[in-house]
Amino acid sequence: MKPRHGLRRCGLWVLAAGLLLPQLRAADPAGIFIEAEQFTRRSPNDGSFAAPLKSESAHGGAGLTRFFLPGYVTYVFAVRTAGTYDLWVRYVSNQNQSLRYNLDGPGEGERAKATIAPLQSTGGLEGPDVWQWARVVQARLSAGAHTLTVHSAPLRLDCFWLGTGDQPPPVVKHEGRSLAVTRQHLINPIEPVTPDWLAGADDYRLPGWYDSIRVCAHTRLSWPMRPRLPETFAHAGQMLAAIGFKEIARHIRGGGEPAWWPSAVGAVEPEAQGVNLAQQLIDEAHASGCRIMVYSRHMEDEFMARQHPDWAALDARGKPIVKRGPMLCLNSPFADFMQTRLLELARMGADGLYFDEVHLAKPICYCPRCREGFEKVTGLKYPAGNDPSDPLFQKAIEYRNTIIERVFLTWRAALHRVNPECVMLIGSNTYPAMNDRHTTQRLWRVADAMKSEFNLPARTGNNRIFTTDPSLALPETDARVALGYTLNRDACDGRPPHVWAHGIPDATQMMFATAGMIAHGQIANLDNPEAGIPDPALFGPAVELGNRVAPAFAGTRPRRWAAVHFSEVARDYYLPDEAQAWKQVLYPVYGAFTTLLRAHLPVGIVTDSQLEQGRLDDYRVLFLPAPRQLTDRMRQAVEAFKRRGGLVVEQQAGWEWHRREGGMKEGSASFLAAIGAAVRLAPVQAVGGPDKMHVVPFQSPDGKRLTISLVNDFCWVQTGTAKKPASKQQAAKGSPGRKTKKSVSGEGENEGTIGPAARVAPPPCQGVQLFVRTPGRVIDVRDQVTGQSLQPVRQAGGFRLDLPAFDCLSVVVVELAR
Numbered sequence: 038m039k040p041r042h043g044l045r046r047c048g049l050w051v052l053a054a055g056l057l058l059p060q061l062r063a064a065d066p067a068g069i070f071i072e073a074e075q076f077t078r079r080s081p082n083d084g085s086f087a088a089p090l091k092s093e094s095a096h097g098g099a100g101l102t103r104f105f106l107p108g109y110v111t112y113v114f115a116v117r118t119a120g121t122y123d124l125w126v127r128y129v130s131n132q133n134q135s136l137r138y139n140l141d142g143p144g145e146g147e148r149a150k151a152t153i154a155p156l157q158s159t160g161g162l163e164g165p166d167v168w169q170w171a172r173v174v175q176a177r178l179s180a181g182a183h184t185l186t187v188h189s190a191p192l193r194l195d196c197f198w199l200g201t202g203d204q205p206p207p208v209v210k211h212e213g214r215s216l217a218v219t220r221q222h223l224i225n226p227i228e229p230v231t232p233d234w235l236a237g238a239d240d241y242r243l244p245g246w247y248d249s250i251r252v253c254a255h256t257r258l259s260w261p262m263r264p265r266l267p268e269t270f271a272h273a274g275q276m277l278a279a280i281g282f283k284e285i286a287r288h289i290r291g292g293g294e295p296a297w298w299p300s301a302v303g304a305v306e307p308e309a310q311g312v313n314l315a316q317q318l319i320d321e322a323h324a325s326g327c328r329i330m331v332y333s334r335h336m337e338d339e340f341m342a343r344q345h346p347d348w349a350a351l352d353a354r355g356k357p358i359v360k361r362g363p364m365l366c367l368n369s370p371f372a373d374f375m376q377t378r379l380l381e382l383a384r385m386g387a388d389g390l391y392f393d394e395v396h397l398a399k400p401i402c403y404c405p406r407c408r409e410g411f412e413k414v415t416g417l418k419y420p421a422g423n424d425p426s427d428p429l430f431q432k433a434i435e436y437r438n439t440i441i442e443r444v445f446l447t448w449r450a451a452l453h454r455v456n457p458e459c460v461m462l463i464g465s466n467t468y469p470a471m472n473d474r475h476t477t478q479r480l481w482r483v484a485d486a487m488k489s490e491f492n493l494p495a496r497t498g499n500n501r502i503f504t505t506d507p508s509l510a511l512p513e514t515d516a517r518v519a520l521g522y523t524l525n526r527d528a529c530d531g532r533p534p535h536v537w538a539h540g541i542p543d544a545t546q547m548m549f550a551t552a553g554m555i556a557h558g559q560i561a562n563l564d565n566p567e568a569g570i571p572d573p574a575l576f577g578p579a580v581e582l583g584n585r586v587a588p589a590f591a592g593t594r595p596r597r598w599a600a601v602h603f604s605e606v607a608r609d610y611y612l613p614d615e616a617q618a619w620k621q622v623l624y625p626v627y628g629a630f631t632t633l634l635r636a637h638l639p640v641g642i643v644t645d646s647q648l649e650q651g652r653l654d655d656y657r658v659l660f661l662p663a664p665r666q667l668t669d670r671m672r673q674a675v676e677a678f679k680r681r682g683g684l685v686v687e688q689q690a691g692w693e694w695h696r697r698e699g700g701m702k703e704g705s706a707s708f709l710a711a712i713g714a715a716v717r718l719a720p721v722q723a724v725g726g727p728d729k730m731h732v733v734p735f736q737s738p739d740g741k742r743l744t745i746s747l748v749n750d751f752c753w754v755q756t757g758t759a760k761k762p763a764s765k766q767q768a769a770k771g772s773p774g775r776k777t778k779k780s781v782s783g784e785g786e787n788e789g790t791i792g793p794a795a796r797v798a799p800p801p802c803q804g805v806q807l808f809v810r811t812p813g814r815v816i817d818v819r820d821q822v823t824g825q826s827l828q829p830v831r832q833a834g835g836f837r838l839d840l841p842a843f844d845c846l847s848v849v850v851v852e853l854a855r
Contacts, residue, residue, distance in 0.1 A: 068122075068198055068199055068200015068201060068202060068205070068206075069114075069198075069199055069200065070096055070097070070196050070197070070198055071112050071114060071185070071196060071197040071198075071199060072096065072097050072099070072196050073100050073101040073110070073194035073195055073196050073197065074089045074090075074097075074099045074100060074101050074423075075112075075422065075423075076110040076111060076112055077111050077112050077113040077184075077354065078110065078111040078354075079108070079109075079110045079111075080108055080109055080110075081108055082359070083359070083360065085103065085106060086103055086104070086106045086107070086108035086189065087101050087102075087103060087104055087108060087110050087189075088101065088102055088103045088498075089101065089102075089423075090102040090193060090501060090505075091425070091501065091502070091505075091613065091615055092195075092505050093505070093506065093614065093616060094167075094168060094208075094505070095127075095168065095195045095196070095208075096127065096195055096196045096208045097196065097424075097426075098425060098426055098613065099425065100193055100194055100195040100196070101193060101194040101195075102193050102501075104189055104190060104191070104192060104193060104194060105189060105190065105191040105192075106189060107189055108188075108189050109186055109187060109188045109189065110186070110187055111184055111185065111186045111187075112184070112185045112186075112187075112197070113182060113183070113184050114182070114183055114184075114185070114199065115181060115182050115183070116178045116179070116180055116181065116183060117180060118180060119177075119178065119179045119180045120177070120178065120201065121175060121176070121177050121178075121201070122175070122176060122178050122199050122200060122201060123172060123174075123175050123198075123199070123200060123201065123202075124140070124172070124173045124174050124175075124176065124185070124197060124198070124199050125170050125171065125172050125173060125197065125198040125199075125200075125205045126154075126156075126170070126171055126173050126194065126196075126197050126198075127168050127169065127170050127194075127195040127196050127197070127198070127205070127208070128156060128159070128168070128169065128171070128192050128193060128194050128195060129159045129161070129162050129163075129167045129168055129169070129192060129193045129195075130156060130158055130159055130162070130190075130191065130192035130193070131158060131159075131160070131161050131162055132158045132191075133155070133156065133157055133158050134155075134156045134158075134190050134191060134192050135153045135154065135155055135156065135190065136153070136154045136155075136156050136173065136187065136190055136192075137151040137152070137153055137187070137188035137190065138151060138152055138154065138173065138174075138185065138186060138187045138188065139151050139152065139184070139185070139186040139188075140152070140174060140176055140183070140184075140185055141183050141184055142186065151186075151188055152174070154171070154173045154174065156171050156192065157169075157171070162193060162504075163504040163505055163507075168195050168208070170198070170204070170205050173197075185197070195208075223606070223609060223610060226435065227414055227415065227432075227435050227436055227439050228435075228438075228439045228442070228479065230479075230606065230645045230646050230649055230668060230670070231645075231646040231649045231650060231670065232479070234446060235479060235482055235483070235646060237446075237450075237483070238482040238483045238530070241449075241453075241485065243460065243485065243486070243532055244457070244458045244460065245591075245592070246328060246388070246458070247389075247460050247486070247533075248532075248533045248560070248590065248591055248592065248593075249587060249588070249591035249592070250283050250284045250328065250560070250587060251533075251555045251560055251561060251583045251584075251586065251587040251590060252281075252282065252283075252284070252551060252555075252560070252561045252563060252579065252580050252583030252584065252587075253282070253284040253285065253286055253330065253535065253560055253561065253562045253563065254277040254282040254284070254285045254286070254563060254565050254576070255285075255286045255287075255537060255539075255562050255563060255564045255565060256273055256277075256285065256286070256287045256288070256564075256565050256567055256570065257287075257288055257291065257332075257564070257567060258270050258273060258287055258288055258567050259288055259291045259292070260290075260291070260294055260297065260306065262567060266567060266568065269567060269568075269570050271317075271321065272321065273285065273287060273318075273321075273322075273570060274318075274321045274322035274323075274324070274325035274327045274329070275321065275324075275325040276570050276571040277325075277327065277565065277570065277571060278325040278326050278327050279571055279573075280571045280572070280573040280576055280577050280580060281576075281577065281580035281581055281584055282327060282576075282580055283326065283327055283328065283584065284327055284328040284329070284330065284388075285322055285327050285328075285329055285330070286329070286330035286331075286332055286389075286391055286535070286562060287318065287322075287329065287330075287331070287332060288332045288333075289315045289318060289319075289331045289332065289333050289382065289387075290315075290333045290334055291332065291334060291361070292334055292337055292361035292362050293334065293337035293338050293339040293342070293361055293362015293363060294306065294339065294362070295309075295339075295340060296309065296315070296378065297309050297314045297315045297318075298313045298314060298315035298316060298381065298382075298385070299311070299313060300377075300378055300381055301377060301381070302374055302377045302378065303338060303340055303341055303374065303378070304338075304339075304340035304341075313385075315331075315382065315385060316385045319331070319382075319385050319386050319387055320386075323386065328388040328389070329387060329388050329389070330387075330388060330389035330390070330391045330460075330462060330535070331382050331387040331388075331389065331390055331391060332391040332393065333378065333379070333382060333390065333391070334361060334362075334393075335367075335375050335379070335392055335396070336350075336360065336361075336364050336365065336367075336394060336395075336396065336397075337360060337361050337362035337363060337364050337365065338362065338363070338365055338371070338374075339362045339363055341365060341371065341374060342357070342362070342363035342365060345365075345369075345370070345371070347369070347404075347405070348365045348366060348369040348370065348371045348404075349363060349364070349365060349366065349404060350364040350365060350366040350397070350398040350402045350404055351366075351398075351402060351403040351404045352398070352403060353403055353421075353422045353423050355403060358398050358402075360394075364398060366397065366398065366402050366404045366406060366407065367396065367397050367440060367441070367444045368397070368402065368404070368406045368407050368410060368440045369404070369406050372444050372447070375448075376447070376448055376451055379448060379451075379452060380451060380452065380455050383452050383455045383456040383459045384455055384456065386456070387456075387459055388458065388459060388460065389459060389460040389461070389462050389485075390452065390459065390460075390461055390462065391462045391464075391488065391535075392445075392461070392462060392463045392464055392488070393464040393488065394464050394466065395464075395466050395475065396441045396444075396445075396463075396464070396476075397437055397440060397441050398437075399466070399475055400423055400430075400434055400437075400475070401420070401423070401430070401433045401434055401436075401437050402437065403419075407419075407433075407436070407437070407440075410436070410440075411432075411433055411436045414436060415432060415436065417429055417432060419433060420432075420433050425612075425613035426613060431474070431609075431612075431613070434474050434475070435474075438474070438475075438476055438477050438479075438480070441476060441480060442477070442479050442480050442483065445461070445463060445480060445483060445484065446483050448461065449461050449483060449485070460485045460486060461484060461485040461486075462484075462485065462486050462487070462488045462535055463480065463481075463484040463485075463486075463487060463488060464487075464488045464489075465481075465487050465488060465489045465493075465525065465534075467493070467499060468481075468487075468489075468524075468528075469489050469493055469494045469521035469522075469524050469525050470493060470494045470496075470499035470500075470521065471494075471520075471521075471524070471603065471608070471623055471626070472499065472502070472608075472615055472618065472619070472623065473499075474605075474609060474612065477605060478528055478603075478605060478644035478645055478646055478647075479646060481528035481529045481644070482528075482529070482530065482644075482646060482647075484529055484532075485529075485532065486529055486532045486533060486534050486535065487525050487526075487528065487529050487532075487534040487535075488534065488535045488536075488537065488562075489521070489522075489525045489534055489535070489536050489537070489559075490536060490537045490538070490786060491518075491536055491537065491538035491539075491550060491554070491754075491756050492514075492518060492752070492756055492790050493521060493785075494517045494518050494520065494521030494522075495512075495514045495517040495518050495521075495752070495790040495791050495792070496785050496788040496789070496790060496791075497785075497788050497789055497790065497791060498785040498788050499785070500512070500517075500791045502615045502616055502619060503791065506616040507697075508616070508620075508695070508696070508697070509616065509619060509620070509624070509695050509697070510695055510696060510697040510700055510701065511791055511792060512627055512631075512791065513631070513729075513792060514752045514790050514791055514792040515729050515731070515750055515751075515752040516627070516630070516631040516634055516635075517627070517791065518553075518752050519557060519630075519634055519731055520626075520627060520630050520631070520634075520642075522534075522536070522554070522557040522558070522559055523557065523630070523640070523641060523642050524603060524642050525559065526557070526558045526559065526595065527595065527641050527642040527643070527644070528603075528642065528644050530647075530652075531558075531594040531595050533558050533559055533560050533590075534559050534560065535559070535560045535562040536554045536559040536560065536561065536562055537562040537564060538550050538551075538554070538561065538562065538563055538564060538756055539564035539756060539757065539786065540564070540755075540756050540757045540787070541563075541564075541575075541754060541755070541756055542755060543575070544574060544575055544576075544577075544578050544579070545798055546754040546755060546798075547563070547575060547576060547578070547579040548578050548579045548582060548845055549749070549751040549753070549754050549798065549845045550579075550751055550754045550756070551563065551579040551580075551582060551583055552582065552748050552749070552751060552845040552846035553731075553748050553751030553752070553754075555583060555586060555590070555746070555846070556731060556733055556746035556747070556748035556846060556848075557731070557733055557746075557748075558590070558595060558733065558735060561579070561583060563576060563579065563580075582822070582846065585821065585822065586746075586821045586822060586846070586848045588821070589742075589744045589821040589848050589850045590735060590744055590746075590848075592737055592738065593735035593736055593737050593742070593744055594735060594736065594738070595639070595641055595733070595734070595735055595736075596639055596655075596720060596721065596734035596735055596736045596743065597639065597641055597655035597656045598638065598639040598640070598641075598655075598656065598657055598658065598719050598720055598721075599633050599638060599639060599640045599641070599656065599657070599658040599659075599660070599712075599719075600640075600641050600642070600643045600653060600656040600658065600659050600660070601626055601629050601630045601633075601640060601641070601642055601643070601660045601662070602626075602642075602643050602644075602648055602659065602660060602661050602662060603626055603642050603643070603644055603645075603662075604622060604626075604645055604662060604663050604666060604667075605644070605645055606645055606666055606667075606668065607621070607622045607662065607663030607666035608622045608623060610622075610663075610666055619695060620693075620695050621663065622662050622663045622666075623662075624694045624695040625660075625662035625663070625688045625692065625694055625704075626662045627694070628692070628694030628695075628700075628701060628704045628705065628708070629660040629662065629686075629708055630642075631701070631705070632704070632705040632708050632709060634731060635705070635728060636709070636716070636722070637722055637723035637724065637726075637730070637731075637732040638716065638719050638721075638722055638732075639719060639720065639721055639732075639733075639734050641656070643656075643659070645668075645671070648667075648671045648674055648675075649668060649670040649671050649674060650674070651674040651677055651678070653674065653678045653683065656678075656683065657682075657683060657684060657715065657718065657719075658683070658684045658686065658712060658715055659675065659678055659683055659684070659685050659686070660685075660686045660687075660688075660708070661675070661685065661686070661687045661688060662688045663688065664687040664688065684712065684715050686708065686711045686712060689707065691707070692704040692707055692708070718810065719810070720734065720809070720810050720811065721734040721743075721745055721807070721808070721809055721810075722807075722808050723747065723805055723806065723807050723808070724805075724806050724808070725803075725804040725805045725806050726747075726802045726803065726804060726805035727749065727750065727799065727800075727802055729749075729750035729752075729799070730747060730748065730749055730750070730802050730805070731746075731747070731748050732745065732746070732747050732807075733745075733746045733748075734746075739855065740813065740853065740855050741813075741852065741853050741854070741855050742850065742851070742852060742853070743809070743811065743850070743851040743853065744821075744848060744849070744850050744851075745807065745809070745848070745849040745850075745851070746846070746847070746848050746849075747802065747805065747807075747840070747843070747846070747847045747848075747849070748845065748846050748847075749799055749801070749802050749843070749844065749845045749846070750799045751845065752790070753795045753796055753797060753798065753799065755796055757786065757787035757788070757789075798844075801842045801843060801844050802840075802842060802843050802844075802847070803842040805839075805840040805847075806837055806838065806839055806840070807837065807838040807840055807849060808832070808835065808836075808837050808838075809829075809835045809836055809837075809838070809851060810834045810835035811835050811851070811853060812834075813853035813854055813855050814853065814854040815829055815836065815851060815852070815853060815854075816852040816853060816854055817850075817851075817852040818838065818849065818850070818851050818852075819849075819850055820840075820841070820847055820848065820849055820850075821848040821849075821850050822843070822846055822847055822848050823841075825841065827840070827849065
């Protein structure tokens with residue numbers, strides 16, 4: 038076994054994350070590092086507490102964040118030789134703190150007696166030199182196993198050093214090692230960028246009902262809520278339809294509990310043995326005039342976990358993973374079990390199946406089937422743990438993604454055979470943030486549509502690299518969100534995604550949020566607090582707006598002109614060094630996209646398989662952020678695009694979009710200069726109005742309807758914390774609703790966003806001129822929001838519109854004769 042960390046032999050071994058670390062070599066002071074993120078146990082273990090934090094300046098490239106929440110982590114290590122050892126901790130904190138720990142103390146829980154070690158402020162939380170060492174304790178340790186339990190504190194942990202020297206050894210920057218070894222995972226991919234089975238994705242067409250509705254009511258009415266909210270549970274469709282909703286998404290089995298209907302497989306809730314409650318809920322929605330997206334958990338099942346423990350998803354320590362119940366692995370017969378359940382719901386008339394979350398254990402599953410399947414497919418040994426710099430770990434992520442793709446491909450075919458009108462909505466997790474290898478572009482080609490969340494691309498957790506690397510400029514929140522929305526949509530070949538928005542506190546913010554999602558071709562999936570259903574004051578205006586503009590978007594797809602290539606192949610070349618991935622690939626994607634967004638020009642995203650397939654027919658400009666990392670098929674498609682007269686702009690070495698001082702300004706100027714006169718041929722462009730106004734055009738397949746959405750800045754909207762609605766009893770007494778505490782989620786749903794939080798509605802958009810270049814004869818031009826007719830001013834090759842001022846949304850509809 039090869040030594041790790043470049044340390045020398047001594048009397049210490051460590052069990053971290055359930056793995057025996059090897060002996061050490063003879064160069065540095067006697068001792069060993071204990072990585073904070075490689076704990077043996079963690080409580081709670083739901084991802085809310087003590088989350089891994091990537092950092093180039095941390096030992097091993099990562100540390101622990103979210104450590105201020107209640108909880109503790111435990112490390113088990115073994116000492117081969119009795120002696121006196123010093124325990125050091127490497128940490129950051131912006132104020133003086135106390136570290137509570139137990140070294141071989143009684144128990145691990147929060148009530149266990151703890152020793153307190155004072156820690157000085159390191160002067161901040163971010164920056165390459167902010168990590169500091171502090172001695173925790175000097176202790177006499179006997180030979181054998183020992184435990185170290187560390188309790189929560191408002192700081193970040195990097196690692197511990199247990200040794201006999203006067204000081205811990207210096208920490209070497211992680212960058213060089215990670216880049217050199219992890220690129221190996223790109224050699225001989227398990228699945229090519231464009232496998233043969235992907236051709237079947239082109240056969241699918243969304244049912245007409247799906248994108249003719251642009252607002253959806255989301256509820257999380259769970260089984261335990263039935264006795265507390267019996268009327269709402271039974272009649273949610275009717276209540277929500279009363280305030281204008283035409284589509285609802287609701288739980289029909291929201292966790293690992295038994296089925297709410299008499300399923301042919303697995304356990305059934307006792308009350309559903311003779312009464313099909315799922316059918317009742319589906320029928321109630323339809324009777325109310327609503328389509329229904331069925332949220333049925335596809336990862337957990339308590340009964341099947343007991344019946345088949347060999348189906349369990351396991352973590353790196355070999356322990357079962359628990360989220361909303363025991364998590365089972367889809368790389369097992371559990372996938373067939375779930376397919377039976379899903380087909381039952383489709384036969385009941387569910388209009389859609391809503392697959393949330395990560396689908397398969399993240400980052401990877403350590404169950405025997407995943408281990409054996411990986412080794413059979415690759416001929417490689419399964420990784421020992423979650424080490425991002427280990428090429429085997431990166432290869433295992435690749436394998437995991439192929440399992441997710443194959444399962445959903447199988448489910449999709451089976452569902453559509455049973456109910457062709459049933460839409461498969463697949464959760465994207467962190468995909469729109471672009472910096473995580475969880476899922477690939479192949480999944481979105483076979484998804485009927487994607488599910489995402491309102492501010493997910495701009496959440497602080499998905500953008501930590503901008504606070505840990507001082508050379509990277511912080512992206513602008515609205516552009517980061519708009520790029521995520523465009524990727525949501527275009528990765529699925531233009532099919533509208535559902536975007537879930539929760540905790541919006543007032544009707545004005547609800548309007549702006551809804552306008553922003555719809556303008557970018559999304560379906561606004563508005564979370565309704567269950568105790569307050571229905572809430573016409575909060576939701577009514579937004580629902581009315583969505584219903585009013587929906588006909589203008591029905592059946593349309595994005596109007597193409599400029600494409601920005603989002604290359605997972607190039608990004609993965611640099612990961613896990615996220616800073617380099619941003620500098621070399623992701624920031625050029627963001628920079629070119631933002632430049633076109635700010636110029637109010639049509640911009641779309643092309644993924645790797647779309648580029649390999651030459652899906653560039655309607656584009657006239659193509660930006661390549663990493664031209665040296667194109668596959669042969671990509672290069673062939675680019676050359677064919679050039680031969681058809683397309684303009685290709687390649688990222689240049691001097692375009693340092695990421696640079697804090699002037700990087701975006703200089704990169705944008707150079708990029709626009711490279712496009713040159715082609716801008717004058719863009720089919721749509723707006724001038725005037727605020728900088729953060731977004732302009733997104735769509736067109737019907739027959740070319741007879743052009744829909745141009747213009748939306749004011751909507752990223753000032755607050756999500757994640759909201760007033761708890763008053764109960765009906767409180768409302769009758771005039772009692773106000775209570776404020777709820779900000780809930781904690783392992784998926785970051787309640788995190789804040791990057792950049793300043795103005796939380797104030799922007800002024801109206803004024804002085805906007807819209808230039809439309811089209812060969813068709815104009816029959817009618819109107820604003821779908823106001824119903825007002827607009828008078829086009831004829832110009833060479835098209836016309837100009839002088840738009841009236843608008844608060845949050847204008848939707849211009851141009852009817853053409855072709």
